[in-house]
């Protein structure tokens with residue numbers, strides 16, 4: 001992509017309404033634009049990052065055998081009346097009516113919708129277990145939307161739903177998702193810690209929030225620092241290994257604010273290992289048994305011919321929140337630092353361009369074509385602008401690799417720089433190889 005053709009409305013001024021770094025940087029680099037309170041448009045740069053995150057989330061869901069589908073954003077109020085949540089959900093739910101005056105709502109979550117789909121077609125235990133997921137917009141009329149896409153009203157969520165015959169099997173589905181979440185956040189370059197958490201309006205009695213540490217996070221957490229040392233690479237997607245993973249994690253005290261009791265903390269964690277800090281909730285998983293299946297009469301026939309209410313869990317990842325969370329976890333000073341897998345571009349070529357001399361730009365274009373032929377997603381800064389302004393702009397954008405075409409360029413050797421590292425002189429072959437790896 002040529003920068004001159006790309007819509008990245010970068011602003012020089014610090015946006016005054018933004019209180020945290022990720023919100024400031026997303027506005028400054030034109031990743032998002034507010035449309036009304038807590039509602040944002042995703043401009044090309046922000047959208048590209050979000051789509052990359054979405055794909056990583058999707059792959060890890062597919063890896064544990066979850067099946068992708070797509071449910072609508074608008075739901076009928078009837079199913080929510082069946083589950084009993086229509087009144088309980090309160091003012092966070094955006095209620096609407098259609099031209100026939102039918103009560104509808106913009107889905108804040110999809111437990112009812114998926115239960116309705118499942119009960120209409122699955123009648124036998126033989127089809128269990130099942131895990132479905134979709135990646136879809138949600139709306140919650142948050143009392144205080146803030147921090148940009150971190151806590152907004154319209155947001156993009158991956159939500160999954162599991163169906164099992166009994167609690168033991170349901171816990172195996174829960175463990176799979178627990179594993180998929182740890183893997184997903186690891187792929188995104190984040191260290192996430194599963195913390196026992198309250199279930200709020202979703203319900204149930206088993207729940208973990210996946211938290212990444214950040215001073216600007218809204219969740220208060222209390223944990224044993226030893227939990228950070230658990231490496232997830234030793235676990236595989238087998239029932240026994242995942243059971244072991246859950247046991248290993250549950251050895252260590254790790255809870256969010258609403259589960260915190262100071263006497264338990266002191267009893268279970270040595271003073272020197274206690275961590276009390278703040279974090280960002282990037283995922284949340286729940287097991288709630290028959291909370292929805294019972295009132296909504298979602299049952300299957302067991303082997304013995306008995307009607308059994310299916311046991312369900314639900315599992316959410318804040319895909320749009322993750323864009324901000326990654327910035328928050330990685331930025332330093334005024335610079336973003338995208339992990340390679342989610343960076344809007346793999347590499348940027350920055351030629352020093354003079355009015356009367358196009359030679360650097362010509363060289364840059366050759367490199368650009370070669371990298372593109374090799375499947376590398378490359379941005380060429382072909383804008384005629386002072387080189388130090390260019391560097392400032394690219395520091396802000398945080399693309400992990402830069403190829404600089406300027407005074408150091410000699411023969412066919414180009415300056416290649418990885419963010420925060422010393423630059424090196426490499427030829428095009430070496431650069432291509434490095435980027436392909």
Ligand code: P5A
Pocket residue numbers: 108109110111140142149150151152153155157158159160202281282283284285286314315316317318319320321
């Ligand atoms: C689990 C999936 C649920 O909604 N139902 C379906 C369950 N859980 S949750 O914890 O309420 O939300 C899941 C994740 O969505 C993100 N999130 C938000 N992101 C941005 N703005 C918001 N207002 C917002 N609310 C929730 C979080 O990452 C959360 O973990």
